[in-house]
Amino acid sequence: MRYVFAGLLVLLGHAVQAQIGLLQTGGRAAVSAHSLAKRPTKAGAKAKEAAAPPVKYVTPFTYRGQTVSHQRTAADQLKGKGSTEILALEALLEETYTAMRADSAQSFCPPARFDAIAAAARTAAGARPSWDYYAYQNELAFYQQEEARRQRLLNPPPPPARRPPVKRRG
Incomplete structure (x- = not known):
């Protein structure tokens, strides 16, 4: 035993x-894997740098009781492909905003300006498709709506034609 x-x-x-x-x-x-994961790498640093979005300043403005997003990006914060196109789009929108505020009764966004803004938006979207254009689209739609309202005030439809009274025989 x-x-x-x-x-x-x-x-x-x-x-x-x-x-x-x-x-x-x-x-x-496990300890080796943990220490490798915490170790900074060149690729990881570049990925963090690329992942950090530029600072966008979205400040809503109110006009005639309607709140609209007003997105502007600081020029020093916007770098890389498509930055000049985005800044050009923002400049056109800013000009339109200033023109709208200047006179509340006159036309501020003629068709040529609207077409220029739409073309700038298409160019910017082609240059940098990953950018968020939602605020710009909302702002442009608001300008289009406000321009239509002003056009109706400036050019009211003619009153309906009066029909002559019908004579009764009798």
């Missing part, structure tokens, strides 16, 4: 040592 216990002790000792070795190896691998 003594030999049986001694044999079991030897066999179990090797199994226990193997399990301890596996646990130690797994622990070392």
Whole structure:
């Protein structure tokens, strides 16, 4: 019986040592993986730099009870492909905004200006498709709606023609 216990002790000792070795190896691998993940890499730094969006300033304005997004990006914050096109679009929208505020009764967005803004928006979207153009679209739609309202005031439809009274025979 003594030999049986001694044999079991030897066999179990090797199994226990193997399990301890596996646990130690797994622990070392986990520590190495954690330290590699925390280590900064050149590609990771570039990805963080590219992922950081430029600061966009969206300030809503209210005109005749309607609130509209007014997005403008600082020129020093906007870099890369399509930046000049986006800044050109913002400049056209800013000119339109200033013209709208200058006189509340006159036309401020003739068809030529509207077409120029739409063309600038298409050019900017082609140059940088990942940019968020939603605020620009809303602003342009508001200008179009306000221009239509002003045109109706400036050029009211003619009154309906009066029909001559019908004479009754009698």
